Amino acid sequence: MDKNTINVGLIGFGTIGSGVVAIFNENIDLIQKKVGKEVNLKKVVDLDITTPRGVEIAPEKLSTEINDILEDPEIDIVIELMGGYEPARTFILKALENGKHVVSANKALLAKHWEELNSAAQENGVRICFEASVGGGIPVLQPLNESLAANHMESIYGIINGTANYILTKMSREGLEFKEVLQEAQEKGYAEQDPTFDIEGHDTAQKLIILTIMGFGEYVKQENFHVEGITRITPEDIQFASEELGYVIKLLGIARKVDSELEVRVHPTLIPQDHLLASVNDVFNGVYIVGDAVGPVMLYGQGAGMMPTASAVLGDCLDIINHPQKNIPYGPPESQVKNIKDLDNVISKYYIRLTALDQPGVLYRISKILRNYNISLESVTQKKRSHGQAVPIFMVTHEALEKNIKQAMEEIDSLNVVQEKSMFIRVLED
Amino acid sequence: MDKNTINVGLIGFGTIGSGVVAIFNENIDLIQKKVGKEVNLKKVVDLDITTPRGVEIAPEKLSTEINDILEDPEIDIVIELMGGYEPARTFILKALENGKHVVSANKALLAKHWEELNSAAQENGVRICFEASVGGGIPVLQPLNESLAANHMESIYGIINGTANYILTKMSREGLEFKEVLQEAQEKGYAEQDPTFDIEGHDTAQKLIILTIMGFGEYVKQENFHVEGITRITPEDIQFASEELGYVIKLLGIARKVDSELEVRVHPTLIPQDHLLASVNDVFNGVYIVGDAVGPVMLYGQGAGMMPTASAVLGDCLDIINHPQKNIPYGPPESQVKNIKDLDNVISKYYIRLTALDQPGVLYRISKILRNYNISLESVTQKKRSHGQAVPIFMVTHEALEKNIKQAMEEIDSLNVVQEKSMFIRVLED
Structure with a gap:
């Protein structure tokens, strides 16, 4: 200027x-x-x-x-x-x-x-x-669009909602129920009085849309991808994932290129405890980017708040004043993405929690359904024994097709020995 | 252009x-x-x-x-x-x-x-x-110099040498001696045949000089600050720090403003296990920046290697081609730093390892010296008992002046009951 x-x-x-x-x-x-x-x-x-x-x-x-x-x-x-x-x-x-x-x-x-x-x-x-x-x-968009511009992006995983991350962190540390923590977060001002936007994943989805533009040059509308929040996560899920499997549960926005298809989705995810994203706790945000040249990069900091956000606003002002004619297009110049992958075709490992009657033949009936859908198990655990009563059963699958998991879970849920709607959470394997 | x-x-x-x-x-x-x-x-x-x-x-x-x-x-x-x-x-x-x-x-x-x-x-x-x-x-210098330009920087902590971090991570995971791990790292090509530059902290110091220019607008020559490597760290230090104190040991480059003085130093540091820097493992690098508006930000990724480094080189080329006349000065425009603090005047908590004879009166003589230098202890642990033999004693101090610690350790080392040169490691308290 x-x-x-x-x-x-x-x-x-x-x-x-x-x-x-x-x-x-x-x-x-x-x-x-x-x-x-x-x-x-x-x-x-x-x-x-x-x-x-x-x-x-x-x-x-x-x-x-x-x-x-x-x-x-x-x-x-x-x-x-x-x-x-x-x-x-x-x-x-x-x-x-x-x-x-x-x-x-x-x-x-x-x-x-x-x-x-x-x-x-x-x-x-x-x-x-x-x-x-x-x-x-956190400097995220500038690095994606400029500093890392020599990379074809492979994946972006974002913990980008502080409220949801605060709730999951607190549930994990204190073994509390979702509702208890939410209420406390509302009292402390970490969650809105109407928290839907944060806990149902909509805020994460909006930010993921922007990350997907910057990283992949693809503009995906929110109605075209799967968005799932954290309201159904229980302390038992968190505890079992941590103690038996070595994972933490985080709400993740995921944009990932597999061959020439792009996966875009928001859902709770099991992340290995030694993955750096697993250490992004409380209200902090972390965006984990994998580029073909740079490999993994993570950008971490406070994802909200008065002064951190104002810092980014002023950083943008500086950039505009110095480069009012900056002609760098947002996102890679030519998308290499052929289409957005339907969630049904996504392949993942899954954590599954069922509540079934503890009686002979139950596991047989469940495992038969899984076999019919070509789903093999890495582990099965029934923690409590209580004959004739409902007990939780935890399972981890090998890689399976989302469509198969969904259909199998529907069939399993319709068994008369299964007492509650089952829960499944996708597992990050990077 | x-x-x-x-x-x-x-x-x-x-x-x-x-x-x-x-x-x-x-x-x-x-x-x-x-x-x-x-x-x-x-x-x-x-x-x-x-x-x-x-x-x-x-x-x-x-x-x-x-x-x-x-x-x-x-x-x-x-x-x-x-x-x-x-x-x-x-x-x-x-x-x-x-x-x-x-x-x-x-x-x-x-x-x-x-x-x-x-x-x-x-x-x-x-x-x-x-x-x-x-x-x-990793995008580090651009964020420091531009995206975060609205901040007065408070501190920069960098794990910026992959070789040293690989060695410390491996010592920690496998309980091995420094020399064993170094040899293995050399065989695998993670360490040079002459590893001095990496393990003695010189490489970290050079990078810290560049970070200090960008973050604080201060150019400090290497001969003017303390640079200490990781060769004296033992598996016992790592194990005790982890199991008894909840810390990991990392080689850190530190630039930190305290009042109007700047601390610049490179040395092994005890970092709380729940600090994100503690999760930066293997050959990875992490630069943890605290700005007055943005708060803490961490930038993480591969700190070396053919393709990651080439990615940064091409990112710079893009920036130059788009902005050949970029007139943003490096570092903040006006340093608020009055002078570089002498290490003797730095205040820190310290982890101390002594090797002393297990006989009556030893702890009395040691603690008397500490008291004389105004050093108070948070904890003292003698793990083994072996009457009349040398045993390790681990101590953690409250905040103390570096000068006092140095002098106290010299006096303690001169006691005839102290068998080896003692070791002290500074503790990060942020």
Whole structure:
């Protein structure tokens, strides 16, 4: 940018927005000296500009009028941190049309309207940057898109939802039930009052969509892949996986190329305890990337929060100021992916938990069904004995086809000796 | 760059150089489409151009004449992978003078001649990039210098030498002596025949110098900080740290701001088992960065090797082609560091191993010395009893001053009941 002063407008004065203001107050000299220009937060727009945010800001910089940013020709970069689909989408499109660069952390919007937003930026010769949308402050998208650009990506595994990871970590450490931990997380503010978005995997799915664009050049809509949350995981699953099998259970977003097909899915996954992803605990995020040249790389840090996310937003601002004409396309230039693999055709090992009556012939009936679907077992464990009562049976399969597992489990669940809907969890074998 | 074809010259056709050629053969389309230009490996110079490298290259591209690169006006980017101080330094300076950008993985040269090389690049209006010099293929320097630029860095902890980490991991897993593991590592090619550079911490120190420039804007020469290797670590140290204290031992490069002073040091360190760095095993590297906004971030991957390092080299080429005029200074623009802290003034917890005669009054004499130096103990353990014989005593101190520890250990070692030179290892408390 030729100007000596870069003016920034901020839409959304919530938690992250306050973090951005805090960085402007305290650390903007770092950015200014790196870009050799003055970087000025000119206007902050929010519907509520009266509630104190705990950060200093000159009153004349606050406004409730969106056009104070969108129609101000002096504003070069618009930071959108209001979240949600509308009016965020309309505001971003307007900003791009008006020749302003956009920095956004809005993963929901990006995941849903990627093509429209990306095209609008290109058509208007400006940039849209969104490092903060995945993994909070962790540098993830820049490395995927640039530093690692010489790689064909093989797989991306992400622990990218702090709430779900906090709940699973706490269940694992303290042997607590999902509901107990969720309630505590809500009390502590680690989980929303309506936690559906996090615990059912939707947030992970949105971030995975963005990672899949960057790593594989493929834009996959959320309705086209399997998204499964963590609500059915029990302390027994976690304990058995850990003590008997040497695995931990994590909610994973997976994008993986197998031959020329891409697997995209979100679900709880058993991860070997000595895999680095198994050590990503509490609210932390980890994105584990495997490239054909670089091999495995993991990027780790706080995936959310006021200051970490604001750090990524300002990193994007620096990049835009230094390279307003950056013409690096997002994702690899030519996708080598032929199609998105149907989950039914995915091959994996599976952990299975059944609740069946402890009586003669039960295992025979179950194993017969498994055999019919060509599923062989690595291990079977029945922990308690209680004749005629329901007891849990844990099984681990060798590699099997998802379709077969699903059908076998349906048949098994329909047996009169099986008391509860069975549970199966896919196993990461990398 | 305005040209439609970017010509690259490669100096050094060794392991990494062959990796670069392999990427040019197989993955260069990825880079070309990202930059919208043809990227051509025009010339490869090495003294030996006859030994087969296992990668395809047209014979006319090979040369033993350095000026085929340095004096070819068509070559835009010079990749230096020959290593060592001279003639690498002369070649790089000549390339910069001739207006060529330089990509280098030569940490020894960069650490020793940073000011000269950085100035030469600036004076000639070209760039010198060296992502591959620290952490092989892991994106470390770009994140530190750009993505995380809105942060004042608080600390950088690096496991950045694969050989040392392999040896410590293997000692830990198998309870073997240092020398046994070193010999095996040499046989497997994980350690050099002369392993001094890796096991005495010099390689870690050179990389730490580069990290300190990027994270703190401070250039510290190797002779000005403490560098200690892993040769004195015993299986007993590792076992005791693990089983009794819950720590693992890693060789760490540390750069840490305490008030306005910077601590820079390389030494074995006790790391809590639940710290993510403790899970960085085998030949893998991990760089753990704490910024004031982003909090902790860890970047992990293969810190060496043909293809990972070549991946970083090509990432730098992409960055140069897209931004030949990038004017982001390395490191934060204004150092907030007043001075480099003398190791004597560093405060830490310490693990101590003594070998003393098992006889009355020994512990009294030792503890009296510790008290005189104001060192208080968190724990003392004598594992074996063997009256009148030498037995190991393990101690962990509360926070103490390095100077006091050193002097106390000297006095203790001079006691006639102490049989071997004692060992102390600093403890990471973050």
